[in-house]
Structures are given as structure tokens and as C-alpha cells.
Amino acid sequence: SYQIASALMARKEPIQSVEAALRRAWGALHEDKTANEAEDTANLALAQGDFAAAEKATTDWDAALAKSPEAALHSGPEQQLALIAFETGDVQKSARIADGFLKVLPAMSPSSTGLDPTIWTQEYLFRAGRIEKTDFDTKRKDWLRNQEAGKQQQENQRLAPFRWAQLYAGYAESLDEAKDALATIEDFSPMPPESRRSPRFEFELGKVYALAGRGKDAVGPLQRVTNACIALGSPIEQTRAFYFLGMALESNGDLAGARASYQVVVDRWCAAKLVSRTAEEAKKRLDGLP
Numbered sequence: 001s002y003q004i005a006s007a008l009m010a011r012k013e014p015i016q017s018v019e020a021a022l023r024r025a026w027g028a029l030h031e032d033k034t035a036n037e038a039e040d041t042a043n044l045a046l047a048q049g050d051f052a053a054a055e056k057a058t059t060d061w062d063a064a065l066a067k068s069p070e071a072a073l074h075s076g077p078e079q080q081l082a083l084i085a086f087e088t089g090d091v092q093k094s095a096r097i098a099d100g101f102l103k104v105l106p107a108m109s110p111s112s113t114g115l116d117p118t119i120w121t122q123e124y125l126f127r128a129g130r131i132e133k134t135d136f137d138t139k140r141k142d143w144l145r146n147q148e149a150g151k152q153q154q155e156n157q158r159l160a161p162f163r164w165a166q167l168y169a170g171y172a173e174s175l176d177e178a179k180d181a182l183a184t185i186e187d188f189s190p191m192p193p194e195s196r197r198s199p200r201f202e203f204e205l206g207k208v209y210a211l212a213g214r215g216k217d218a219v220g221p222l223q224r225v226t227n228a229c230i231a232l233g234s235p236i237e238q239t240r241a242f243y244f245l246g247m248a249l250e251s252n253g254d255l256a257g258a259r260a261s262y263q264v265v266v267d268r269w270c271a272a273k274l275v276s277r278t279a280e281e282a283k284k285r286l287d288g289l290p
Contacts, residue, residue, distance in 0.1 A: 095128030
């Protein structure tokens with residue numbers, strides 16, 4: 001089953017065993033397995049740092065969903081393609097992917113729950129210089145207002161921290177951006193208990209703390225991501241979590257822990273044919289440790 005493949009990946013068993021478990025999982029599916037197979041193949045490539053293969057498989061994943069008109073389904077592979085481009089240093093390509101998705105969006109059907117999965121596109125349009133910061137901020141505020149409209153106050157309060165992670169923490173990639181995200185956190189508090197936090201939420205929260213120099217606050221959330229059995233299911237998040245955990249541990253004075261965390265990133269992604277920006281930074285930090 002898929003769970004067996006995930007466990008094998010987490011235990012660092014030979015990649016051939018993971019592939020064999022995935023083939024059995026695909027064979028057990030009664031519905032069309034094409035999209036599942038392409039998504040898993042992409043994630044397996046990402047876990048090994050093969051961004052070129054991951055890009056091809058992610059494109060296949062999106063193509064396998066061609067019969068489905070739901071925007072939310074297509075948003076997943078489209079966002080992953082943009083993230084791969086960003087991770088490999090091509091923010092203009094990320095913006096082209098985001099813009100392309102927005103242009104076909106009118107032909108797709110919205111989510112039955114009212115979820116708008118498109119806010120990620122604005123980050124790449126902004127980073128590529130296609131929109132101004134004021135436009136980006138306006139888009140985020142409009143998105144939040146639309147997501148909150150028509151919902152009970154209790155539901156909006158429950159979802160508030162997750163929306164903060166999606167809107168502000170998820171965007172942060174620098175000290176200033178992390179500070180900006182933390183400056184808004186009180187408007188979305190309280191944070192959910194650990195039992196209700198997804199790995200993605202923990203990653204975004206820990207990343208912001210690490211970037212802001214709050215290493216003690218960052219370690220807990222990031223360790224929960226790096227310890228989770230998600231090397232196969234969420235390879236980008238977990239690998240980047242190791243990098244930010246290294247930053248946090250380094251700022252806390254735990255150089256041995258920082259070294260081990262950076263090494264995971266280097267081992268996974270430094271051999272990539274398409275250069276990983278996270279791996280390059282991890283290697284610099286690793287080389288700079290005493």
C-alpha cells in the first residue's frame with residue numbers, strides 16, 4: 001500500500017523497495033490510476049533531488065486530470081510546477097506557470113466548498129515583477145475577505161491561523177518577509193494546538209520563526225515536520241524543513257544538530273542536475289560551521 005511505501009521511504013530503505021510498494025498500491029486502485037501514479041512519481045523524484053524528472057511527472061499529473069474541470073484539483077500540480085521552478089532558481093518561469101493557470105481558470109469549475117486555491121499565483125507574479133507589492137497585498141486582503149464571507153464566526157476563527165500560514169508565513173523567504181508575517185500573526189491567533197496542525201502548517205510556522213531569528217520557537221514545529229513520515233508525500237516541505245531546522249539549531253548554538261540537518265538537505269538535493277537554491281544555501285552554511 002501507499003502507507004508501506006511511505007514507511008519504507010521514511011526508513012531510508014532502498015528506493016527500489018519504495019517503487020515496488022508504489023506499484024502494488026497503484027495496482028490495487030479500482031479507478032483510473034494515471035494521476036496517482038504521476039503524482040507519486042513526481043514526489044519520488046523530488047525526494048531524490050531529480051527536479052527535471054519531477055517536473056515531467058508533475059506535468060503528466062496535471063494532464064491526467066484533464067477530464068476534471070475542478071480548479072482545486074489542477075491547482076496542486078500547477079503550484080508544484082511553479083515551486084519546482086522557484087526552487088531551481090527560475091522565478092520568471094514560476095510566474096509564467098502562475099499566469100498560465102490564471103488564464104485557463106475561467107474554464108474550470110470552482111470548489112463546492114468555496115475554497116479559492118489560486119492565491120499562491122500572486123506570490124510568483126510579485127516576485128517576478130509582474131505586479132507591485134501594493135497589488136499583492138490587496139490580492140491577499142481580497143482573498144481573505146472572500147474566504148471569510150458567508151461563514152460562521154466560529155469557523156472563521158478556527159481557520160484563521162491556517163489562512164495566516166497560507167497568506168503570510170508561506171510567502172516568507174527572508175528576514176524582512178518573516179518579520180512582516182509575524183507582524184500579522186495576532187490578527188489570526190490563537191494558533192491551533194499541535195494535534196490540529198498539519199505538517200504544512202508546522203513547516204510554515206517553523207520557517208517564519210527560523211527566518212526571524214527565533215530559533216527556540218522554530219525547533220519544535222520543524223522537528224515535527226522532519227520527524228514525520230512524509231518524505232514521500234511532501235518531499236519539498238520536509239527537505240526544506242531540515243534546512244530551516246538547521247538554521248534554528250545553529251542560532252541556538254546546537255552546531256552538531258545544525259550540521260546533521262544541513263547534511264540531510266545536501267544529501268538529498270545537492271547532486272541535482274538542476275541546482276537547488278535550498279541545497280546551495282545548506283551547503284554554504286554547512287561549510288561555514290566551525
